Amino acid sequence: MDELNDGVVEGVCCRAMVKGSWGFSSTTSLEEKDIATALKDATSLARTSKPKKKRLAELAEVKPKEDNYTTKIRRDPRKADKEELIRLVKDTDADVRGFSKRIVSDSVVFTVIDDDLTFASSEGTRITQRIVRCIGGVTAIAKEKGNLTSAYEYLGEQSGLEVLEKTPLTHIGQVAAERADKLVSAPLAPGGMFPVILENKIVGLLAHEAVGHCAEADLVHGGSFLSGKLSRKVASDIVTLVDDGRYVGGLGTMKYDDEGVPTERTVIIEKGVVKGFLHSRETAHEFKVHATGNARAWNFEFDPIIRMRNTYIEIGGYSIEELAEGMKEGFFLKGGLGGQADFTGEFMFGTQEAVKIKNGRLGESLRGVTISGNAFEVLKNVDAIGKDFIMRAGMCGKEQINYVGMGGSSLRTKLLLGGGSK
C-alpha cells in the first residue's frame, strides 16, 4: 500500500462586477482580513480591466433563493471505518494480481470527495450544498513476450459508500484485469472508416465530447457547429440528447450551479432537432432565454464557466446482437480513454478494445485505438440504439476540470479508426 491520505482544502472566492466588467480573486485563508483583500482585488481587477473589454456582461434575472441541498447518502463517508476501506483496496489489488501470471502490475485507487459549498450574492441568494462523490479506479498491466498493455476501469457516483454495494471495487478490478490479460498480445485494430457499435460505456463520451461542447452557449456564441442551428436537424431521428443537472447519482448533479441558479433537465437535441443550449446567467441574457444552471467552477480558485452536468443520449430498444446484425465488417468498440473536441464538431477519443464483427457475428478482440470524426456526421449515421443504458462518471477539462456524468446505450454508427495499416 502506497498512500493513505486525508486532507482539507478550504477557501473563498469573490467575484465582483463593476458596470458589466467581472473581476475575480480567491484565497485559501478564511480570515476576515484576507477575504476583505480578495474582495478588494476582485473589485479592482473588474474596474481596471473594464476599458480593455470589448463586451460587457449583463445577467439574466434569477429570483434570490435561500436553500440547502445534500447528496442523498445512506453510508456517510465521514463516519467510514478507514480500515474497512483499506481492506477493500487491498483485496481488490490482490484479486487483480492473482488474475493471471500475465498481470505484472496494477494500481487501485478509491477516493471520496466531500464538498461543502456556500454561495452568497449581493442579490440576496444564500445557498449551502453538501456534495459527496465516490470514485474508484483500477489500472491493470499485463506483460507477455515483451509486450506490455494496460487496461483501465472505474466507478464513480454522487453517493455515499453504498455505491460499493452496487458496483464492488473487486468487480471493477476484474474487468480491468480480464481486459489487460486478453489484449496483451492482441494486434492493434486497423485504421480506416468502419461501421461500429460503440459500447454504452463510451457513448457518453460521444454525447459529451462531440456534441455537448458545441451546445455550450459561450462556444455557440463563438461560432461552434451548433451556432445558428436552433430548430435545425443535426442528427438522426432516433437521437435525443440531454444535459441533466438533477440526474440522481450523476457525478455532475447539483441542485444549484455556482451562480446560485437552480439546475434543470436541458434538452439539447430532440429526435435529431436542436432544441436548446447550455447557459450561464450571462449567456442566457445575451440569448434572451432563461439560465439553465450550467455555470460551474472546479473549486473556489476558478470563476464559474459554462459546463455540462450529466450528458446522455436517451435509451433505445436493441440488444448488442441485434446491433451487430447485418454488419458485414466492423467493430464493437469498448472501454473509453481520454478525448478532445474542437467546436467544429471534430472529436477524438481513445478506446481500449475493438471486437471484430464479421457478418453480424462478434469475433476476436483487438487492442483499441483512437477514433475520430465529425460529431454530427457520426450522429446522422446512428441507425440503431441499444437498451443497455448506463450513466458513467467522467472528468472534463475546459480550461478548468470538473466532474461530469456521461451516459447512453450502445449504438451503431460509422467512424474513422486511427489504427495500424490494414
Added chain:
Amino acid sequence: MSLQTSTQFAMKACEKLGADEAEAYAQKTRITEVVLERGEIQSERIKVQQGIGVRVVKKKGLGFAFSSDLTKRSIETTCHNALTLARTSIPNPDWVSLPTAQKLPRAPTGIFDKDVAALSGNDVLSIAIRASGAVKKQDKRAEIDDGKFSAVVSEIAVSNSHGINATQAGTLLTGFLVCLAKERGEVSSMAFEYDISRSMKFSPENIGRSGAEKAVASLRPKATKSFVGKVVLDPDTAADILLSPMIFSVNADNVQRRRSAWMGKLGEKVAVQQFNVIDNGLLPNGIGSSIFDAEGVPRQKTSILTKGVLKGFLHNSFTANKEKRRSTGNASRENYNTLPTVFASNLVVEPGKKKLDEIISMVDKGIIVRRFSGNVRPESGEFSGIAKQASYIERGEIKHPLKETMISGNAFNALMNIITIGRETRPTFMNSYVPPILIDKVNIVAK
C-alpha cells in the same frame, strides 16, 4: 509565520506526538492569470494558494495529511491526522527512510525573476492584449479560440526529521493561444502556440503572430490516401508522442512496479545513435530547475540516453532506497496536497544540426504534424490520434494542409526510427526541451 517556521513547527509537533519520522512541505503560490475566449477576455484571476502537507512514518506505516490552513492549531491537527493514518495504514516492507540532509548546490541562474514576481493583474492583462493584438495584425482571417496567460510566483519550504530544512522561490511566466482562421465560411483547424519563461524574456507578440500564421496556413485542406511513411514532429508534438512514454519509462517507480517498457534495459540500445537525453535539474533558466526537489534533495544532472543507449532512471528517495542508491533529486509534487512522485526536472534532448526547412527538404513523401490530438499509451508506447495542423510533404516541399488524417504507431519503435533531430529546441509544457524530430514508418490513416 514564514513557510519555514510552519514546516519546523510541524516537525516539533510530529516529534511530540511520537512519529518515527516526519516531513512537512509547505507552499505558497500566487497566480495571476488572464483567460481569453473567442478573442475576448473571459476572466482575470488572482489566486493565492497556500498549504502544508505532512508525511509521517510510524512502524513503517505511512500517513499523509494536508491542510490549506497554516495556523498553528491547524498544523497540529494535520500532524495528528497524518500520524493516525500512519498507524491505521499497513506497514510498507520497502520503507527505509526519509532522505537525509545533503549540501545543497548553488541556485541555478534565472529561476527567480523579480519583474515577473511584481506583475500585477493589470500587467498580465496587458501581456494578453499584446498577444491578442498580434493575431489580427498578422492576418485578418485569424481569430483566437482560447488562450491563457499566467504569472506564477511560488515559495516552498521542506523540513524533515533527518535535518532537511530548506526553502526556495521561483517564478514562471506562461502563455498560449489557440487560433483559427475563417475564410468564406470555412473554418481552419485550431493552431496552438505558446511561450514559457522564468523571466520577462517572453514574447506575447510572437505567440499571436505565429498562432495566426499557423491557422491561416491550414486553410483549404485536402485529404490524402493512407500510407506508411515519414512524419516531421514539431517540438510540442514530439514531446507528446515520443517523450511522454519516455518520461514514464525512466521513472524508477514504474520500473520497480514492472510497468516500464525499459525495465531491465539499462545499457541497451533503445534509440538511434544520435539521440542523447539528459535530465538537468540545474539548467540555467530551466522551466523545471530548482535548488532541491520536492523532498529537499539536491537537484542534479542525470544521463538518460547516451548515443541511444539507456543510461539511467529517475529516482526520488523511496525508489532510490529500494535499490540502495542515491536519489537523483527527481521527487515531484503537483501541490502541497499530494505525496512526492517521480518526474523529470528538465528533460533535455540534445539538438541536431539541421534546421526545420532542411528536415522538410529531406522528405520525399510524408507529413508534418504541428498539433496532435490523440492518446499515447505510456506503457506500450502505442499512439494514435488526429494529426491536426498537419501538412502533406512531397519531394521536400510542403504541398498542402491535410484534413481528416490520423496517425498511429509505437513511440518505442519510433525512437529506433528517428531519421534526423533538428536544432531549434523549445521548452514544452512537459518539462522538456525538444527540437523537431523526423521519424519513419508511421501509419498515416485517411478516411
